[in-house]
């Protein structure tokens with residue numbers, strides 16, 4: 001299937017054409033070949049220029065730089081790019097091409113002086129692609145990795161993808177779903193080694209390490225054993241032998257990602273063992289091969305009884321993993337979702353992220369927008385991710401405990417559940433590509449301003465096109481706040497249709513076993529997570545625990561996450577909670593209608609296919625935001641019998 005070039009289209013910088021730009025380098029190798037090819041493609045597009053031999057640009061190594069860092073200097077038509085390794089050089093080349101576009105100048109006028117090293121070592125994407133070709137929580141077509149239990153080797157598409165990843169500094173991908181099903185268990189067998197070797201050939205030169213999700217019960221499923229007990233030496237031996245076989249066939253493989261004891265997946269709990277027993281057994285198996293185990297912390301009871309108000313799903317990750325801090329091997333990274341629940345539009349930062357002091361961690365984000373509009377609504381998530389990175393956990397009395405600091409250093413980093421599929425434009429909604437671009441950029445440099453990232457992405461994708469840039473920039477920056485307005489109020493989350501997680505259904509999860517409740521009653525709504533309730537708030541450092549426990553100091557956007565509050569409680573805005581719910585839902589739907597009106601004005605400035613896709617999505621969002629507004633407002637009107645203070649229409 002045809003596919004777009006996304007932000008690597010290199011649209012012409014108008015009025016700046018030149019015949020040739022020349023390159024000199026003594027470096028050789030596959031990564032350098034990719035860097036040269038990128039320059040050739042970039043200059044052809046931006047300036048109509050051929051890449052020739054000469055000294056306009058010099059590529060070199062400087063071992064004093066971070067291995068994934070670069071230094072870029074340019075003035076008077078000359079440019080040097082130095083990298084701490086070949087991959088650093090490649091990153092420098094992408095930085096040059098990006099900066100040329102954002103500057104929008106002629107080659108001879110361009111100046112640059114920047115030196116960068118990545119904020120995080122691990123900058124990874126997780127695909128939830130199944131081997132039948134479907135994608136769990138995929139909203140942009142089918143997998144471009146798998147179909148009918150086979151691995152697809154679509155070299156142009158995979159290469160284009162590897163370039164996109166490298167261009168924003170992503171250095172790892174897990175290609176198969178963490179829910180390892182059907183044929184996927186067999187990815188670590190000779191059935192698939194040949195095809196995976198082709199993947200290594202494509203991704204490795206771009207600095208992208210390949211990871212595989214594995215089935216914790218593989219010794220049983222593949223090895224015919226009767227147990228997968230991590231403390232059984234025979235099981236450990238099976239994994240150690242397996243690792244030798246896998247790495248002998250797939251040299252350079254990054255490692256394994258594991259979802260264990262979660263939502264029905266097998267894991268160490270089956271054998272009365274803990275999460276560290278499981279992770280460490282695998283870590284020891286892969287260590288001689290240089291392998292890495294990424295172990296997810298999304299472990300909770302998904303069979304709970306809604307009648308039992310003592311169990312609190314939000315507590316689970318911390319309760320299971322915190323006592324194990326310091327017991328994990330050095331080649332284990334715990335992958336922790338950004339919030340304690342599950343990728344809601346608003347959640348507090350997971351306390352486990354701050355709690356663990358002696359364990360490698362990666363924060364797991366989701367750009368697939370499972371709960372934030374599923375790539376049909378626009379929802380640019382970088383402002384939200386940046387808030388999370390900037391959050392101070394107060395857990396290092398003598399050091400920096402902002403999330404961005406806690407995930408620095410070896411074994412740590414950022415992961416996103418990705419949003420790509422085989423749709424022509426990769427991400428379904430054209431604007432959803434800003435999340436893929438943005439996640440990469442933010443993981444490489446956690447100090448970047450989300451507004452700047454959005455601006456870059458627009459310029460790279462649409463060229464220098466003022467009406468498009470201005471309008472879409474405004475929409476992107478307003479999109480997450482807008483989505484939050486017409487969604488579940490004040491941090492409580494979960495008012496969605498079960499299973500699909502799309503569209504409003506206020507009580508959709510209220511009486512189910514999944515542990516995500518809002519507990520709306522005739523007089524109030526929200527979960528008491530203070531000491532009078534589950535006391536989840538004391539999983540945070542004392543300053544934060546106190547702040548959250550007290551309704552006066554609890555940030556209002558999370559008020560209902562932490563407290564059960566009466567509808568007539570007056571917020572700092574002077575509005576009651578009920579009126580706040582009404583107002584935000586009216587506003588959210590108005591915002592969505594305005595987005596549509598603004599997008600329609602862009603018709604003359606956009607490629608017709610892009611415009612058609614955007615127009616259809618924004619029309620849907622506009623209508624669907626009204627559905628959200630009306631379902632939620634009606635629900636609370638029915639609970640309370642109190643109407644809107646401004647007399648607006650609320651359906652009965």
Ligand code: GCW
Nearest residue numbers: 128136137178179259298342
């Ligand atoms: O958000 C939930 C999703 C599941 C997913 C799970 C997880 C891959 O609804 O589809 O399973 O999280 O993160 O493991």
